[in-house]
Amino acid sequence: MSTNTLPVGNLGEDELLSCYLYTQSAQATLQQVSVTWEKKGLTGLVYKYKNGAPDLGDQNSQFKVRTQLFPDAVVTGNASLLLRTVRSSDEGEYTCSISSSDAGGKVNIHLRTAAFSAPxxxxxxxxxxxxxxxxxxxxxxxxxxxxxxxxxxxxxxxxxxxxxxxxxxxxxxxxxxxxxxxxxxxxxxxxxxxxxxxxxxxxxPGNTYFTYSAASSLLASTYLSMMTSVLCIYHLT
Structure with a gap:
């Protein structure tokens, strides 16, 4: 399941690219979960998590010190990637791949970048x-x-x-x-x-809310305080 594969990152601010794997098993541990984030056309990886820890030997320099996963969440199948201080060069197509001992999946996410602020x-x-x-x-x-x-x-x-x-x-x-x-x-x-x-x-006093353009001219709405996209990865049986 994917509710938004076209997030819009606000330049200079942090963006959370959300990625989930739903499993029927509650026995997965950090060592049994691996996560890889890749970007189309990029040499090296955006982020990799394996054997209960980050594995950043092949990480592209563009993303060093700017990306992280949340270990406490990974064990539950949450592979959300925090991208700090969004740049225009971050725009592009990302692939999140996640697997555990009994399930796996992937999703493609096209990150767009813009600058926007409430008046x-x-x-x-x-x-x-x-x-x-x-x-x-x-x-x-x-x-x-x-x-x-x-x-x-x-x-x-x-x-x-x-x-x-x-x-x-x-x-x-x-x-x-x-x-x-x-x-x-x-x-x-x-x-x-x-x-x-x-x-x-x-x-x-002014009350502001944002809408972001999405595929098929649909709009994904959010209030000012909600900058998080929600994406899901399907469960493989």
Missing amino acids: TFKFSNGILAAEASRWLPKPNVTWSGPDGNILQGNTNFTQNSAGIFSVVSTLQSVNVSVSDTYTYRIENNLVTAISKATITGSAV
């Missing part, structure tokens, strides 16, 4: 402003009012030396009323962030 809101002199500090690829911005109608905003983009965009967008006073709730949508081809912002004063 912060301010209200001053009749102007509602939203600032999102990290977006790549360059996003589009849409404002809508309490009744769902599209509002005309003013959006500016600033690109840093790494190519990542800072996005500042404003609504003028003609479109803004105190105590009303406005929807701010910022999106590119990989990630969409939708925020609900209610004007209660100069500090404007």
